[in-house]
């Protein structure tokens with residue numbers, strides 16, 4: 001495993017990318033890959049359930065992604081919340097230790113902070129509807145201790161992922177500031193129409209919130225069908241000077257009622273990857289995959305980027321298999 005120290009300013013994220021040859025490769029879906037290896041994640045904790053039952057499996061999937069060429073791996077903390085562990089009978093201290101464990105497993109990892117909708121485990125991170133009564137302050141209180149614990153575990157960067165609406169983007173940005181979080185962060189939104197974030201809130205407004213937060217070193221999109229990515233990059237580019245991070249899902253449809261992905265509604269690894277160079281040409285500099293993408297997808301992204309220019313990831317000392 002390589003260790004990258006990403007210093008905590010946007011400028012130095014750019015320096016990290018320069019060292020990477022301009023583009024860095026992120027890993028692919030974690031939870032869906034754990035499932036492919038037999039984990040039963042039908043649980044409110046989703047991938048975080050493996051922190052309890054099979055940490056060795058998490059470790060092995062992280063390694064698969066590193067071997068496939070990922071420069072950045074994302075921890076199993078997406079749906080790990082103190083409130084979620086407590087609901088299972090763990091003490092506060094045990095819950096905090098489980099959060100920390102997700103970072104320890106990935107060592108120089110980038111912990112994932114899923115939204116409040118992910119904690120609800122009812123698919124609401126794909127609707128962004130938290131009800132009229134939800135406020136920025138309530139979301140901040142929900143996430144506060146979690147973000148502190150993850151930051152204290154010493155990762156390189158905190159990935160706030162699948163952010164479905166503006167109030168949660170605001171909550172994360174304010175938390176980073178209020179808690180004086182020294183670890184840099186990225187904020188990635190999801191979209192189901194290629195124009196707005198899933199709640200219908202303006203992507204431009206959401207990305208602007210990320211842009212004006214000094215701890216945020218990259219802004220982008222995750223867990224969104226590949227066919228929408230091109231237009232979303234162009235939109236984000238209008239409001240940010242920060243590096244753009246893109247990790248789409250396989251494009252398959254998720255059936256929230258049945259709690260399963262509808263197979264064969266997505267694109268093949270090859271098709272997915274054929275877009276990657278174009279995305280980088282128009283402004284993306286960190287690219288990977290989200291749900292239902294696999295180490296094969298990441299291998300193909302790594303190869304596509306290596307073919308692009310001599311300064312691309314292929315030139316790095318790492319050997320892709």
Ligand code: MET
Nearest residue numbers: 029030031078112162223
């Ligand atoms: C619903 S998006 C999930 C993101 C998380 N990092 C995962 O790959 O499991």
Ligand SMILES: [Zn+2]
Nearest residue numbers: 223249290291
């Ligand atoms: Zn996803």
